[in-house]
Amino acid sequence: MKKTRLQLMLCGGSGCQATGSRKFQDALEKELKHTRLDQEIKVIETGCNGFCAVGPVMLVQPEGIFYQKLKPEDVPELVEEHFLKGRPVKRLQYVEPASKETIPNMHDIPFFAHQKFRVMRNKGIIDPEVIDEYIARDGYFGAAKALTQMSPEQIISEMKISGLRGRGGAGFPTGLKWEFAAKSPGNIKYVLCNADEGDPGAFMDRSILEADPHAVLEGMLIAARAINAGRGYIYCRTEYPLALHRLDVAIKQAREYGLLGKNILESGFDFDIEVYQGAGAFVCGEETALMRSIEGKRGMPRPRPPFPANKGLWEKPTVLNNVETLANIPQIILNGGEWYASIGTETSKGTKVFALTGAVNNIGLVEVPMGITLRQMIYDIGGGIPNKRKFKAVQLGGPSGGCIPAQCLDTPIDYEEIAKVGAIMGSGGVIVMDEKTCMVDMARFFLDFIQDESCGKCIPCREGTRRLLETIEQICQGNGKPEDIQTLETLSEVIKNSSLCGLGQTAPNPVLSTLRYFKDEYIAHIVEKKCPAKRCTALLDFKIDAEQCKKCGLCFKACPANAITWQKKEVAIIDNEKCIECMSCFEACRFNAIN
């Protein structure tokens, strides 16, 4: 590889591509060529940087200068000032919202400074479509060690020492899972990678696949060696075209380098990987359903036992690991299980990647050591709640998870501790909600998702979630009855106890956890027929509170139906005949003056 003066690490993740990184890249490359800097400055498209909220983003190496919200128009100034004259462009750098201070260096920005990068150590640093760059960062060294210096028993023992638990949600110890499959008799075995990331609000696996696909391939190769599997499949959602493309490129390159295929690294071991595209079914994230889907059937779960370690894909012993779990493995083998276990809590080791979204300033992907508190994650890394609103709850674990209220914010990130407060670690979706979120409406949202995605096999899940949804919809409509709360609780217990798979067993969690902490909101909806967060339109009056109104006219400007009359220095009035209840005025009003 040729040496260059500067490397411009431009994020090419899905988030940045959507905000225009491609157009910026074209303009940048053109300008560099035009100014003849293209020999000494190299533009590298990287995987997801994680700080999606301020995209497109670019890191200038080796200086470590971080630029955000880049537009093609910014190119001439950047090239002239920074790349030619060495004066970084301040207006394109990160500004700390609280202190209004400009922070030039990426590692000083609080969003990055509080993180600990293990799984995402290569994100934004290497070009994910060039295998040499991965190898230069010790890539495939773990696999080489596993294949040439370690026995399968030693690999499994190292995994057990590391304490790594499945990052897909359930948290089953990975080493133990491998041991079961390794001991299972049979010549044909499979290693599967679960990249069917379906939880709404979660995008960790997509980012890992986009930023560092080889880490996942290497993890699979080590797993294959441990259980003696000859073939692997990556089951990836079809909604992730960039991740699918990067996987294809990575697999081709690994084959060319002899890291997949026959007699890998002269060890006599054969292993190859194929990508299987999902077709859009949430339940296929469940292991037995995923295997059914690869077999070309409707993705419906089946009872366990037999467990996949004994009878999995095509009835053969199978190990299924999540993307993040697999991306951890190369470093565990290279640095040892004890190194890995050196951070974390008693029962939860290493780091966890979270997709931090919702009502939080710094939306993006974060990797934190196990054991830090939710408060640290939301406030120190996430930068707190925007628009001076109040924190209300944080939702962890997607549709199967639960809402955690303000009084539990000091809960450490740990599988058991999070379960104690009524949520689950889950795959890593973290949705922060402010006072404008209605918890009944939130439960309704997740139930709508679950009842739609229920595969229909078990009646408690198929029918029960619909009844739950109907009951909650009635409450949101203002037709709730006092006995509804009891009905919701009883029905939830039945669904939980009598469903076959994880989807059904956890389906009532959104209801149970909101009832646990926010019962007063349910009561307000049912008894007072009020929605305290002002989200449920049926319970709103669409009237302006004259005392609160600051006569600014923002609601008047926002109304698409011309239903609001307003003049300067006068309180606005909504004409309820014309009002289409679209909520535009609620969003526009900054003084909470509309009821």
Next chain:
Amino acid sequence: MPTPTQLNHPDISPEMVPEIDGIIGAHYRTDGAVIPVLRLCQDIVGYLPMELIDYISYGLNLPRSEVLGVATFYSLFSLIPKGRHTIKACLGTACYVKGIKEVMTRISNEFNVKEGETTSDRRFSLEAVRCLGACGLAPVVVVDQDTHGGVSASQVKSLLEKYD
């Protein structure tokens, strides 16, 4: 039922038939081929008319019920025609919190199309999709291949105007 050895359907042109035959031929002996075959055929025709389902099940030597069962189980497959442009509104949590509901309602009213349907002039199909993983840009609407972030209800009309 006659043996579906010929594909006669207004939406399947004669040029498409050899392509479809090629896909079926390439997957004929592969286990678990139904999903990839349905996907590739849908890519060609735009959706999966019943005649095509019959043709595929005959070609793969599988019961019609099994192929139709798979086609109806997964949300990727559509048995009804699609519009020239597909609007996907993300109903993920982040988008929901940030107001995708209002955006959806506006699209429905503006173009007289319900979720899961196609406008009568086949201009737009409106789909509600699960999290697209672009939560940083919420609320997100994807039109064909273009991702639009931070969309508000009032932007809907001007946003969709250019897709004819």
